[in-house]
Amino acid sequence: MGYTDTDWLAINTIRVLAADATAHANSGHPGAPIQQHGLHSSRGMAPMAHVLFNKFMKFNPKNPDWVNRDRFVLSNGHGCMLQYALLHLFGYAVSMDDIKAFRSIDSITAGHPESHDTPGVEVTTGPLGQGISNAVGLAIAEAQTAANFNKDDYKIIDNYTYCFLGDGCLMEGVSSEASSLAGHLQLGNLIAVWDDNHITIDGDTNCAFTEDVMKRYEAYGWQVLVVDDGDHDLEGMEKALREAQSVKDKPTLIKLKTTIGFGSLNQGTHSVHGAALKADDIKQLKSKFGFNPEESFAVPQEVYDLYHKHSAEGAAAEEEWNKLFADYGSKYKAEHDDLIRRIKRDLPEGWEKHLPVYTPKDAAIASRKLSETVLSKIEGVLPELIGGSADLTGSNLTRWKSANDFQPPSTGLGTYSGRYIRYGVREHAMGAIMNGIAAYGTLLPFGGTFLNFVSYAAGAVRLSALSQERLIWVATHDSIGLGEDGPTHQPIETLAHFRALPNIMVWRPADGNETSAAYYVALTSKHTPSIIALSRQNLPQLEGSTIEKAIKGGYVSHEVEGAQITLVSTGSEVCICIDAAKYLAEKHNIKARVVSIPCFEVFDTQSKEYRLSVLPDGIPSLSVEVMSTMGWERYTHEQFGLNRFGASGAYKDKFEFTPEGVSKRAVATINFWKDVPNIRSPINRAFQQII
Amino acid sequence: MGYTDTDWLAINTIRVLAADATAHANSGHPGAPIQQHGLHSSRGMAPMAHVLFNKFMKFNPKNPDWVNRDRFVLSNGHGCMLQYALLHLFGYAVSMDDIKAFRSIDSITAGHPESHDTPGVEVTTGPLGQGISNAVGLAIAEAQTAANFNKDDYKIIDNYTYCFLGDGCLMEGVSSEASSLAGHLQLGNLIAVWDDNHITIDGDTNCAFTEDVMKRYEAYGWQVLVVDDGDHDLEGMEKALREAQSVKDKPTLIKLKTTIGFGSLNQGTHSVHGAALKADDIKQLKSKFGFNPEESFAVPQEVYDLYHKHSAEGAAAEEEWNKLFADYGSKYKAEHDDLIRRIKRDLPEGWEKHLPVYTPKDAAIASRKLSETVLSKIEGVLPELIGGSADLTGSNLTRWKSANDFQPPSTGLGTYSGRYIRYGVREHAMGAIMNGIAAYGTLLPFGGTFLNFVSYAAGAVRLSALSQERLIWVATHDSIGLGEDGPTHQPIETLAHFRALPNIMVWRPADGNETSAAYYVALTSKHTPSIIALSRQNLPQLEGSTIEKAIKGGYVSHEVEGAQITLVSTGSEVCICIDAAKYLAEKHNIKARVVSIPCFEVFDTQSKEYRLSVLPDGIPSLSVEVMSTMGWERYTHEQFGLNRFGASGAYKDKFEFTPEGVSKRAVATINFWKDVPNIRSPINRAFQQII
Numbered sequence A, B: 001m002g003y004t005d006t007d008w009l010a011i012n013t014i015r016v017l018a019a020d021a022t023a024h025a026n027s028g029h030p031g032a033p034i035q036q037h038g039l040h041s042s043r044g045m046a047p048m049a050h051v052l053f054n055k056f057m058k059f060n061p062k063n064p065d066w067v068n069r070d071r072f073v074l075s076n077g078h079g080c081m082l083q084y085a086l087l088h089l090f091g092y093a094v095s096m097d098d099i100k101a102f103r104s105i106d107s108i109t110a111g112h113p114e115s116h117d118t119p120g121v122e123v124t125t126g127p128l129g130q131g132i133s134n135a136v137g138l139a140i141a142e143a144q145t146a147a148n149f150n151k152d153d154y155k156i157i158d159n160y161t162y163c164f165l166g167d168g169c170l171m172e173g174v175s176s177e178a179s180s181l182a183g184h185l186q187l188g189n190l191i192a193v194w195d196d197n198h199i200t201i202d203g204d205t206n207c208a209f210t211e212d213v214m215k216r217y218e219a220y221g222w223q224v225l226v227v228d229d230g231d232h233d234l235e236g237m238e239k240a241l242r243e244a245q246s247v248k249d250k251p252t253l254i255k256l257k258t259t260i261g262f263g264s265l266n267q268g269t270h271s272v273h274g275a276a277l278k279a280d281d282i283k284q285l286k287s288k289f290g291f292n293p294e295e296s297f298a299v300p301q302e303v304y305d306l307y308h309k310h311s312a313e314g315a316a317a318e319e320e321w322n323k324l325f326a327d328y329g330s331k332y333k334a335e336h337d338d339l340i341r342r343i344k345r346d347l348p349e350g351w352e353k354h355l356p357v358y359t360p361k362d363a364a365i366a367s368r369k370l371s372e373t374v375l376s377k378i379e380g381v382l383p384e385l386i387g388g389s390a391d392l393t394g395s396n397l398t399r400w401k402s403a404n405d406f407q408p409p410s411t412g413l414g415t416y417s418g419r420y421i422r423y424g425v426r427e428h429a430m431g432a433i434m435n436g437i438a439a440y441g442t443l444l445p446f447g448g449t450f451l452n453f454v455s456y457a458a459g460a461v462r463l464s465a466l467s468q469e470r471l472i473w474v475a476t477h478d479s480i481g482l483g484e485d486g487p488t489h490q491p492i493e494t495l496a497h498f499r500a501l502p503n504i505m506v507w508r509p510a511d512g513n514e515t516s517a518a519y520y521v522a523l524t525s526k527h528t529p530s531i532i533a534l535s536r537q538n539l540p541q542l543e544g545s546t547i548e549k550a551i552k553g554g555y556v557s558h559e560v561e562g563a564q565i566t567l568v569s570t571g572s573e574v575c576i577c578i579d580a581a582k583y584l585a586e587k588h589n590i591k592a593r594v595v596s597i598p599c600f601e602v603f604d605t606q607s608k609e610y611r612l613s614v615l616p617d618g619i620p621s622l623s624v625e626v627m628s629t630m631g632w633e634r635y636t637h638e639q640f641g642l643n644r645f646g647a648s649g650a651y652k653d654k655f656e657f658t659p660e661g662v663s664k665r666a667v668a669t670i671n672f673w674k675d676v677p678n679i680r681s682p683i684n685r686a687f688q689q690i691i
Ligand SMILES: [Ca+2]
Pocket: A166, A167, A168, A195, A197, A198, A199, A200
């Protein structure tokens, strides 16, 4: 306690800096509502941010990767100038020039915070509801890591996760899902602060958001606290944060009542919102806060001094922690080395020898079952693996037999050291929580649902890709092959959707070796998430498959001299193509080669020479996949797929995904291309795409 | 009140029928967890369904389209055998043969209920959380239609919407969003019954779902009621439903405590769940319920009699309503005729004359602004239009100036007759609610958000398409052209995603006439939803565009004799291509024609002859669109796009989407294809896709 004028000077510096940067970014561009909303948020939350960062948070700006730092998540990411200002003032590698470059191309101060661009930003936010759900993931990761690494005499991991969020985040379903789970999991290490400014972009929250938020969070099992004067009452904020820390078995939501547009000429009125802060308003705001109205981007030295002092304390805390950890290492060498390895996102040497290998003599097995075998074989050597399912464990086969559930001990259902998370029917939260778990740095999350319902989590999946988090979706029941559950559960567009999303691998393995390959690449790709699409139905072990071939993303599964056509396929259709090749030989005297492309994105990274060896010039090609043909034109001349919804029931005959059906279309393809001289493989392109 | 043995016979008939149909569908196929979960649900909810359908619901099985019928939504759609059994027993066009065909190809009794397949099914459910959110839409539609059509002396519209839901639905974020809004909107006409059986697919709800649901719904502003014995207490159920009806300004959630696996050998134990009901268990269940254990699909005549009696009452009620409505028509002819027209989903004659038309002399305008003009011009002639935005009204420009908000009168912010819905930051609920509004039959919903956040609603969008509902997404800020908000807000994969989804139109108009065309086709397509992708930035009115051309989905925007290349584009890139054509002529002496394809799906329905006239043989083509190139290979030889995330800031120069950048790639395309004789347009295909 005991706040001085310097504290207020610092708070007002943040406010003025945010206004200057926004006005600067705005020059020549009228203020978009989101941007202005963000500016108001930045100003409104500055007092709380000051208290939190200076009195509570433990971090070292010189090493933003220190594992036991406190995490801060700005879920209302449009207020990112608040965060950029804090990072700058504390001495992170965010310069004043970076602040001036706010919202300009190739700056590290993007319009919303991006974790892979900006040191000190833990997760990428902006799309509402994601940040608070990421925060739940960060808190889960802390609890699990602490439970596994702490010893009676060594509290190696004990950080908190703090999160600021606005009304928009509270309205989004993903935050409801994540908050319900956080309450169930009794995450006492999670403290969220709600900027209750009674304003959304459309106007007063009375328009659409009149629920009793505090009661709802109590219903979830959270502690709820209120700070009535979020504009001035620094002591009250500190008290609330202490109270939040003191309750160990519940997450806390602090309702911070703030005045919209604080400091502006129109503060507290509705009109402040959405409109840009005008030049004269910025000037009076600076005057009001004791700044020179003619100066921009000014930071008083005593503010730097105050903040750098706390940063130095953080550096000292890390130094002390380093000693503690070294000492820990002398007693618990295995754990010590394991933690260091995990933070580097390295895998233990030789882990890949545990991946199962198959021969054609092995039985036909559903690829979801093959995935279960992979997980069961590798979980022992990869203790960072932490799995779960959105209430489809028995269908997704995501839980190895000996797994313990991650649960609060009081439930009697597991412990915090457990490695299996019962996400409930909450796909979107599962995606966002996995992003948070991955961002924490010590764990490697995977989560199961039906492929069709990965779409429920599209918002989170997109951010996995953008923020380059390593995690795995175990997406079973991957096609109309699931049968009787019908078109509501049968993906048609899903692979096209995620194949079109940059920096995510979509795998659809055809057999056991390809499933092992999918996991191999997914686990060793430190900056790319993966979706592994897996069948409900049994698939034979193929003659031509090996892990080595499949990790190239595409390869020749069945070669034949003098082939007249290439059949190209994925997953459960590869074996149909191989049968079709036999059928073509027997019934039509046609020679067909078969190619499997379990992962477009990985295949695309191979040399052109290799890709042309798989999809050669000179003969036509036909793709076969039981869903939308969209995207297959990039690899093949003709496409056999399903550009309509499926049906409830057994599918093969209805849609002709049989050796006969494929052969019919292969013959049509050969006929259609027979008069074209020097058929060019689609691998050949006039120019390179921007990637 | 006063339930007899016949009531219990009927209830047990439903239970036995559900078990028989599930066992029948199962033969040869091991029971999937979802299916078994559904069977248990069917059995558990049979008593409540019996009370609700017989004592409360008003419907006529001979006319499932009667506008004032009560609506029933099975949000836990995996329990659909309950619904199929009810439909059959009441005499809907669902025969015993249909029941026996449960979950088989081309049956009307799919694995989850599909509204376009099965008479009496109001909305398509199965994907969890959707049904209850659709129910909110149905209730909104009822309230709005009643407010606009009822007169003091004529209560034409006064139906209720009932919804059954399970734990899974309650865990999904979309239901949280919709339920919060329903509470805000004080929808007293909405009554939901929660099957509180304490079981999810993963096991006991204690695993992941320990929140206080009733408290949460109270926080949303719902009335909450409890029935302690959902297995036996028919009177209690009736009492709760009456109490629900009596509260007019709140939706009601009834918690119905049921026993999992009721009637089974293992009832009430966890083991009943997930495993199929064995043959001997079905037999003992039949014996226990007084049925012949050796007989299957048996319905006692007195059960048919009882249910048909209620159906006859429903038919009589409709008859009476028809008289009332005819009488109403004599006093309020305009309203009468308007309602009849709306129910047929016809638009008023000549409405399309209100669509704005532009010439190249008109100013450059952002297409989101052009969309606002369309809405403003047509709202007067299309009173069924009911719009909204997920808290981005000022950015989406979805609200015409004179619009009134749809709000409970007590808020002072609008009335139930209003036509603008403040959805809050709830994209997924908006999508699901629009599905419900459209399904009601009297309204035509549209909703705005950024294109990037339509992805949050992917689960609902997919069901719009599958269930063939007419509705419109006004999806603004449609590309990296939005600039400073950065990659978290810039769609890359979104168009590919929804283009790959069957039965939905994705429009990306290039100017005013194309925007009018997009609305024209969207509004006149009775069974297809639309997404209209609109720019933030200004776009010029193009020389070659007319509504007539654009409604074909693709057309020649700029023709030139002896063209050496076709530039193919959409939206904000069409004008860049037109400038590129000029640039190519001036700097490279190259003749380029330009094609605009604002909607793939509509273009695909044109004759091959027409499509070949737009994308002819003989010259190469290059597509230009500032997002994923996926799917463009279907129309063009080469593609210029963005297969990576965007950047925060002005984009054009960075990614070369300029006349120069396009020209560079056009030259490369021409060079690459110059040695290929008889270049074949990609419109030519070896065989037709299954559509
Ligand atoms: Ca707010």
